[in-house]
Amino acid sequence: xxxxxxxxxxxxxxxxxxxxxxxxxxxxxxxxxxxxxxxxxxxxxxxxxxxxxxxxxxxxxxxxxxxxxxxxxxxxxxxxxxxxxxxxxxxxxxxxxxxxxxxxxxxxxxxxxxxxxxxxxxxxxxxxxxxxxxxxxxxxxxxxxxxxxxxxxxxxxxxxxxxxxxxxxxxxxxxxxxxxxxxxxxxxxxxxxxxxxxxxxxxxxxxxxxxxxxxxxxxxxxxxxxxxxxxxxxxxxxxxxxxxxxxxxxxxxxxxxxxxxxxxxxxxxxxxxxxxxxxxxxxxxxxxxxxxxxxxxxxxxxxxxxxxxxxxxxxxxxxxxxxxxxxxxxxxxxxxxxxxxxxxxxxxxxxxxxxxxxxxxxxxxxxxxxxxxxxxxxxxxxxxxxxxxxxxxxxxxxxxxxxxxxxxxxxxxxxxxxxxxxxxxxxxxxxxxxxxxxxxxxxxxxxxxxxxxxxxxxxxxxxxxxxxxxxxxxxxxxxxxxxx
Numbered sequence: 001x002x003x004x005x006x007x008x009x010x011x012x013x014x015x016x017x018x019x020x021x022x023x024x025x026x027x028x029x030x031x032x033x034x035x036x037x038x039x040x041x042x043x044x045x046x047x048x049x050x051x052x053x054x055x056x057x058x059x060x061x062x063x064x065x066x067x068x069x070x071x072x073x074x075x076x077x078x079x080x081x082x083x084x085x086x087x088x089x090x091x092x093x094x095x096x097x098x099x100x101x102x103x104x105x106x107x108x109x110x111x112x113x114x115x116x117x118x119x120x121x122x123x124x125x126x127x128x129x130x131x132x133x134x135x136x137x138x139x140x141x142x143x144x145x146x147x148x149x150x151x152x153x154x155x156x157x158x159x160x161x162x163x164x165x166x167x168x169x170x171x172x173x174x175x176x177x178x179x180x181x182x183x184x185x186x187x188x189x190x191x192x193x194x195x196x197x198x199x200x201x202x203x204x205x206x207x208x209x210x211x212x213x214x215x216x217x218x219x220x221x222x223x224x225x226x227x228x229x230x231x232x233x234x235x236x237x238x239x240x241x242x243x244x245x246x247x248x249x250x251x252x253x254x255x256x257x258x259x260x261x262x263x264x265x266x267x268x269x270x271x272x273x274x275x276x277x278x279x280x281x282x283x284x285x286x287x288x289x290x291x292x293x294x295x296x297x298x299x300x301x302x303x304x305x306x307x308x309x310x311x312x313x314x315x316x317x318x319x320x321x322x323x324x325x326x327x328x329x330x331x332x333x334x335x336x337x338x339x340x341x342x343x344x345x346x347x348x349x350x351x352x353x354x355x356x357x358x359x360x361x362x363x364x365x366x367x368x369x370x371x372x373x374x375x376x377x378x379x380x381x382x383x384x385x386x387x388x389x390x391x392x393x394x395x396x397x398x399x400x401x402x403x404x405x406x407x408x409x410x411x412x413x414x415x416x417x418x419x420x421x422x423x424x425x426x427x428x429x430x431x432x433x434x435x436x437x438x439x440x441x442x443x444x445x446x447x448x449x450x451x452x453x454x455x456x457x458x459x460x461x462x463x464x465x466x467x468x469x470x471x472x473x474x475x476x477x478x479x480x481x482x483x484x
Contacts, residue, residue: 017040023037067118089103143475144472156182
């Protein structure tokens with residue numbers, strides 16, 4: 001583990017290396033130095049890319065059991081060091097320990113799933129071609145092969161698990177990966193490198209390079225990296241796709257997740273549960289999750305009973321030191337991020353929104369905030385807040401609720417609180433999002449399921465198997481002269 005006084009090496013083609021410069025990683029909570037990280041030189045980045053290109057064919061031919069064993073090793077080591085790693089996440093990201101522990105647990109699952117998928121992926125499919133006379137004696141065998149080395153670009157909000165979602169599928173299919181962790185939170189990504197270094201994967205098959213963002217364009221443009229998996233902001237993601245339209249690009253971008261409460265979800269127990277889930281998942285990770293609850297859209301028949309419950313549940317959340325096990329909501333990633341959220345809330349209130357609770361900033365911490373009667377064109381309604389803020393809106397009926405969800409340029413996930421299975425299927429058909437969660441908030445994600453959005457929320461899907469498919473392509477072989 002890195003310390004504040006000894007620079008942490010990066011991982012170049014599977015080996016530790018240091019560059020000529022360093023930068024400090026600081027805690028969003030109290031500003032202390034969490035670690036010092038060495039920065040790769042341009043020559044070292046070139047060395048990593050060249051090594052990935054050189055080893056690509058060898059790595060693709062690596063037996064599945066070798067790749068699966070490496071992934072199994074990482075998931076076991078993550079389990080053994082779980083508490084230590086959770087503390088690291090909390091320190092560099094400001095995430096409360098309860099959520100940091102959850103992130104480690106999810107990362108364990110990602111590597112475990114990848115190990116399992118590595119063993120069963122690419123078994124091949126056979127297709128008879130003698131359905132027409134010209135295909136007599138012919139059989140098509142289709143398998144998947146790596147497209148080539150992957151550039152994985154990870155964000156700060158899940159500094160361990162979203163690095164895992166780039167790295168684990170690449171290893172599972174046998175394609176080299178260069179991981180670029182977020183500059184604000186590189187330590188968790190470097191730790192994955194530390195665990196990979198304990199395996200027998202081929203040298204050059206992976207690198208973890210904490211380069212600054214202004215050096216990312218040259219990596220994006222490099223033709224030796226034909227696959228790009230990016231999680232982060234919309235403007236950066238779409239600029240990547242515009243720059244390299246012929247590459248295979250997966251973009252996991254922003255959202256402004258909606259939680260719908262339909263009229264049938266009306267008992268006291270129903271509304272208590274909905275309020276608790278909404279309060280928790282509008283503020284978990286400080287609201288810095290693409291699928292956190294930002295908009296609550298409730299049927300008018302339950303709205304007046306739901307609102308005080310939501311406010312009470314939000315006010316019960318403990319805000320403070322992320323290292324304290326009792327803390328529910330920690331700081332945002334930086335004071336600038338908190339100031340932006342503050343300005344958006346102030347803008348909404350000035351435009352007529354009602355502030356029901358919160359609305360105060362202390363450094364990088366912004367109090368969990370609930371707004372009602374927010375104008376549709378206010379930033380907190382139509383943009384991604386990425387902070388602990390939610391809005392409440394009353395609508396008349398299911399059709400109006402679904403229309404309100406779709407009245408957004410984002411389409412990541414939505415949650416629908418209902419007991420009606422027919423309404424669930426109508427929601428699945430009508431909502432313009434990548435995922436619909438019935439009976440809960442939009443913030444649920446299982447790491448093996450397909451995850452991604454529509455509209456401005458991105459293109460492609462993550463989730464271990466789905467990323468593996470993105471990193472590979474189908475290649476058919478036709479066998480001739482067979483007795484079928």
